[in-house]
Amino acid sequence: MSDFLMPMLGADMEKGTLVKWFITPGAHVNRGDVVADVETDKGVIAVEIWQSGDIEQILVEPGQEVAVGTVLAKMRSVADKERPSVPGPKIIEQPMPSEAEIPQRVHASPLAKRIAEDLGVDLIKIKGTGPNGAITRADVEGAAKRLKEIPQPTVIAEAVAAPVTTGVASSDQMRRAVAAAMVRSKRDIPHYYLQTDVNVQKLMSWLTEENRRIPVTERILAIAPIMKAIALGLRESPEFNGFYKDGAFQPQSDINLGMIISLRGGGLVAPGITAVDVASVPEIMSRLRDLIERGRRGKLRSSEITSPTVTISSLGEQGVDVVYGVIYPPQVALVGLGGIRERPWADSGMVGAAHQLTITVSADHRVSDGHLGSRLLNRISELLQNPEAL
Amino acid sequence: MKEITYREACHDAVRSALLADERVFLIGEDVGSYGGCYAVSRGMLSEFGPQRVRDAPLSESAFVGAAIGAAMAGMRPIVELMTVNFSLLALDQIVNNAATLLHMSGGQINVPLVIRMATGAGRQLAAQHSHSWEGWYAHIPGLKIVTPSNVDDARWMLQAALADPDPVLIFEHVNLYNEKGALNESLTAVPLTGAAIRRTGNDLSIITYGACVNKSLRAATELAEKISCEVIDLRSLRPLDEATILASVRKTSRALIVDEGWRSGGIGAEISARLMEQAFYDLDAPVARVCGAEVPIPYPKHLEDAAIPQVASIKKAAETLVGSHE
Numbered sequence: 257m258s259d260f261l262m263p264m265l266g267a268d269m270e271k272g273t274l275v276k277w278f279i280t281p282g283a284h285v286n287r288g289d290v291v292a293d294v295e296t297d298k299g300v301i302a303v304e305i306w307q308s309g310d311i312e313q314i315l316v317e318p319g320q321e322v323a324v325g326t327v328l329a330k331m332r333s334v335a336d337k338e339r340p341s342v343p344g345p346k347i348i349e350q351p352m353p354s355e356a357e358i359p360q361r362v363h364a365s366p367l368a369k370r371i372a373e374d375l376g377v378d379l380i381k382i383k384g385t386g387p388n389g390a391i392t393r394a395d396v397e398g399a400a401k402r403l404k405e406i407p408q409p410t411v412i413a414e415a416v417a418a419p420v421t422t423g424v425a426s427s428d429q430m431r432r433a434v435a436a437a438m439v440r441s442k443r444d445i446p447h448y449y450l451q452t453d454v455n456v457q458k459l460m461s462w463l464t465e466e467n468r469r470i471p472v473t474e475r476i477l478a479i480a481p482i483m484k485a486i487a488l489g490l491r492e493s494p495e496f497n498g499f500y501k502d503g504a505f506q507p508q509s510d511i512n513l514g515m516i517i518s519l520r521g522g523g524l525v526a527p528g529i530t531a532v533d534v535a536s537v538p539e540i541m542s543r544l545r546d547l548i549e550r551g552r553r554g555k556l557r558s559s560e561i562t563s564p565t566v567t568i569s570s571l572g573e574q575g576v577d578v579v580y581g582v583i584y585p586p587q588v589a590l591v592g593l594g595g596i597r598e599r600p601w602a603d604s605g606m607v608g609a610a611h612q613l614t615i616t617v618s619a620d621h622r623v624s625d626g627h628l629g630s631r632l633l634n635r636i637s638e639l640l641q642n643p644e645a646l
Numbered sequence: 647m648k649e650i651t652y653r654e655a656c657h658d659a660v661r662s663a664l665l666a667d668e669r670v671f672l673i674g675e676d677v678g679s680y681g682g683c684y685a686v687s688r689g690m691l692s693e694f695g696p697q698r699v700r701d702a703p704l705s706e707s708a709f710v711g712a713a714i715g716a717a718m719a720g721m722r723p724i725v726e727l728m729t730v731n732f733s734l735l736a737l738d739q740i741v742n743n744a745a746t747l748l749h750m751s752g753g754q755i756n757v758p759l760v761i762r763m764a765t766g767a768g769r770q771l772a773a774q775h776s777h778s779w780e781g782w783y784a785h786i787p788g789l790k791i792v793t794p795s796n797v798d799d800a801r802w803m804l805q806a807a808l809a810d811p812d813p814v815l816i817f818e819h820v821n822l823y824n825e826k827g828a829l830n831e832s833l834t835a836v837p838l839t840g841a842a843i844r845r846t847g848n849d850l851s852i853i854t855y856g857a858c859v860n861k862s863l864r865a866a867t868e869l870a871e872k873i874s875c876e877v878i879d880l881r882s883l884r885p886l887d888e889a890t891i892l893a894s895v896r897k898t899s900r901a902l903i904v905d906e907g908w909r910s911g912g913i914g915a916e917i918s919a920r921l922m923e924q925a926f927y928d929l930d931a932p933v934a935r936v937c938g939a940e941v942p943i944p945y946p947k948h949l950e951d952a953a954i955p956q957v958a959s960i961k962k963a964a965e966t967l968v969g970s971h972e
Contacts, residue, residue: 367899367930386931386969393899393930 258307260329262322265294265301265561268437268585272296273321274328276381283311285331290557292328297433298525299554301561309333318381319402364391375400430523441585445500446621449580450629454637456596457610462643470538478596479570480541482613484646485639486591487511487532490566493632495624496589496617497565505588505623514564514584515544517551526584527556528564537646572596572613581618588620591636613640648831653823655800656686656762660724663808664694667722670808671698673709674726683728684764684823706736710761714744717759722808727763729775730817744813745788759813760804766857766906767954768821773942776950778906780817780856781913784883790814791883792838795859797827799836799881806838814838819857819906839882841890847876850964851894853917854904855880858955862904865960873968883913891917892925899930900967906954909937934967936960 262272275293285291290302291311313330316322362379364372368391372379375396382399384391441447459481467475490497490511498507511533514526527550529535529543550556569581572595579592594614601610615636619629639646650658663670672687678701681688691699702709706727713723727733733740744757767776784791792807792814794800800818807814844859845866852862852875859879866875876894880887895901901921905914918933939953 365899365930365932366927370927384969387966390931390969392969 257312258309258331258333259327260291260305260307260311260331262294262316262324262326262328263303263558263562264324265296265303265558266298266433266437268433268440269296269324271321271323274316274318275300276318276378277314279311279314279329281311281313285309285311294558297429298523298561299430299556301556301558303558305331307331307333317383319399362391363389364396365393367393368396372396377403430519434523437584438582441582445583445585445588447583447618448621448626448629449616449618450626450633451578451580451614451616452630452633452637454613454615454640455601455610456613456640457601459640459643460596460611474538474542476537476541478613479593480537480544481643481646482593482640483513483515483529483532483540483544483568484535484537485636486566486568487513488639488646489632489636491533492635493624493628495628496619496632498588498623499565499586500588500620500623501586508565510563510565512563512565514567514587515547516567516569517548519552525551525556525561526564526567527551527560530559530563566591568593578614578616580616583618583620588623590618592616592618647828649826650797650829651823652794652797652800652818652825652827653684653686655797655827655829656684656804656818656823657688659801659804660687661690661693663722663724663804664690664698667808669720669722670724671700671716671721672724672726673700673702673713675702675704675728677701677726682726684818684820686762686823687726706732707739710736710739711743713759713761714739714747714757717757717813718747718755722758723760724804724808725759725761727761729771729820730763730765730779731774731777733761733763733779740783740789740813740815741786745786748812749788756811757813758808758811760807760816761813762804762816762818764820765817766819766821767938767943767950768819768857770945770947770950771820772945776820776943778856778908778938780815780883781905781907781911781916783815784886784913784916786884788813789884790839791817792881793817793819793856793883795819795822795856795879795881797829798833801829802833802836803838803881806836810838817856821857822860825860839885839887841881841887842879843876843890843894844879845875845877847874847898849874849898849968850876850900850902851891851898852877852902852904852960852964853880853891853894854878855883855913856906858904858906858960861955861957862960865957865964868957869961869964873964875964886917886920888920888924891921895921895925896928899928901925901929901933902960902963902967903933903935903937904955904960905935905937907938908940909935910940912937931967931969934963936963 273295275295277292279291285305287308288304291305292303293300294303309331311329311331316328364379371393377396377400379391382391382395384395386392494507497511510531512528512530513532514528516524516526518524527547567584567590569579570593571579572593577594579594581590581592583590596611596613598609599612600607617629617633676683677687678691678699710725713725716723744759748756766778780791792803794803854862862877866877876898878894903914903917905912914935914937921933936955936959943953944950
């Protein structure tokens with residue numbers, strides 16, 4: 257028997273609200289299955305399980321808020337059959353199970369079902385109080401009322417569409433979460449900052465050529481090859497890729513790049529793309545698109561929230577030239593990207609025009625020093641001079 | 647308001663009918679010299695004479711048949727059958743003649759017949775005098791089945807039944823005859839059919855008739871602090887007042903049917919089926935029934951009580967149906 261715990265979905269998370277179970281006692285789960293939705297200050301996260309086995313007992317009911325590490329469910333695991341590996345984030349390919357696929361008979365009155373449909377309430381989340389535990393109108397209406405009080409993913413989605421009317425509560429919460437993480441970062445992490453201007457003329461020409469050959473929906477933006485270059489650079493500078501925990505640096509073998517996505521309703525999330533150093537540029541692009549889209553809808557998975565080993569902050573599209581970022585703990589580095597602009601570029605005694613990008617690195621001085629930081633920046637710059645090799 | 651017994655209300659109804667219309671006469675076993683098995687017609691023989699208050703031989707088939715003939719010929723007979731059990735001896739006359747003649751004559755011959763009979767358990771009269779078969783009669787097209795539950799209906803439903811051109815069966819519950827009630831003296835008529843809401847409520851509709859109306863009202867009063875019960879007195883089992891039942895259940899979302907008759911194939915089953923057909927998506931709980939136990943009604947008092955709906959069993963069913971909310 258093993259325990260399935262409330263995961264820590266980010267350094268600043270202390271507790272989470274179990275929003276919905278996708279499993280029932282007796283259900284068989286496979287490693288990587290999404291088993292629950294958990295709400296944190298940053299939105300609703302689909303949580304995966306890292307052991308295969310059978311769920312024995314569910315201990316936390318939807319709607320309950322519990323501390324990180326609380327046992328959510330008991331399971332009988334298929335131990336030792338799995339290849340030995342560090343439980344860690346992997347690319348999840350299983351789609352989220354839809355409601356229809358969950359084999360669970362809900363006893364609800366016809367009226368309760370009708371009202372649940374009208375109010376958009378999921379009956380699986382509700383505990384019935386009617387005859388034989390059936391869900392009644394009052395249960396549905398009570399749940400609908402509670403849902404209104406807890407900010408839901410839909411609220412965030414609505415906040416994107418209409419921030420003035422509905423986004424207030426969720427953006428307040430998110431603001432508090434961002435504040436907590438940033439205070440912790442600035443208090444605990446001795447930051448140092450390096451900056452370099454990179455000539456990306458070749459990259460831009462290469463992108464123009466590449467995009468001519470592919471459909472508009474698959475067009476590659478400069479961010480994808482830049483992420484690849486950053487990932488490859490990090491492979492040679494392990495001092496920036498990992499976590500500072502319990503007074504020591506823990507380098508990570510996977511290179512997972514978090515991307516800061518600002519939500520139009522306020523606040524931000526920083527989900528990650530895993531193993532960027534071994535992914536192709538088009539693959540990075542498509543995963544980034546998916547991530548941004550789901551991030552804005554509040555539909556991220558737990559592995560995407562916890563996985564980033566280094567975070568990227570890109571504000572170039574908003575007219576910014578240089579970004580000096582604040583490290584997201586327990587990470588130890590953040591790469592800032594300014595805008596790509598055509599500017600004067602001196603080369604061999606001649607001044608010409610070239611597309612340029614200012615890259616910065618904010619790094620944790622407890623782990624690395626400036627010369628390591630400059631080596632990383634230079635390597636990224638070099639890699640970007642040879643875009644077809646990325 | 648005047649306090650009278652249900653028996654007095656029935657008596658006044660018959661007497662005023664005899665006074666009001668020359669065509670009206672009363673016929674049945676022991677209605678004359680004895681004054682009626684339940685003393686409803688006491689004193690009427692001397693007041694109206696043997697032509698209009700007629701003791702009949704012990705042959706239900708014969709005197710019900712005679713009354714049907716009289717009704718066809720223009721009279722307005724009131725037949726008293728001692729109990730619903732004995733009415734079975736006249737079943738052929740009631741079902742095959744009274745209920746069919748309008749149809750079989752192509753609308754030429756109607757049968758303005760009224761039959762009063764005692765129904766139900768509670769007087770320790772054992773299995774041959776205590777059953778509740780009004781639900782059976784409600785199965786038959788061509789009949790109207792009414793069940794006065796209080797003194798107002800006992801006083802005025804007979805008048806409405808006599809005014810109806812077709813056969814009407816009035817079921818008077820034996821346990822009600824001694825019950826006192828406040829007669830609304832401003833009333834001069836009541837409708838023959840159509841349900842009445844005896845108590846309004848929001849959580850649960852108790853649908854009942856006859857002697858179970860008072861029991862349901864008592865249960866509703868005792869439950870009032872936790873469950874707000876609406877009590878519907880059907881008054882008429884055929885036709886059923888669907889509009890009132892459906893409107894109530896759509897409001898409360900829960901239905902409890904209380905019927906002293908047996909559960910299997912009873913009027914409660916019919917009401918439940920209609921709720922399924924027409925109010926399914928308004929139901930917040932399965933329809934529940936409190937019915938008579940499926941045994942011949944026992945003679946011993948405690949067993950007789952246990953065999954029919956009581957305030958306690960109605961309360962328990964209501965609490966189960968509403969669940970733990972209220």
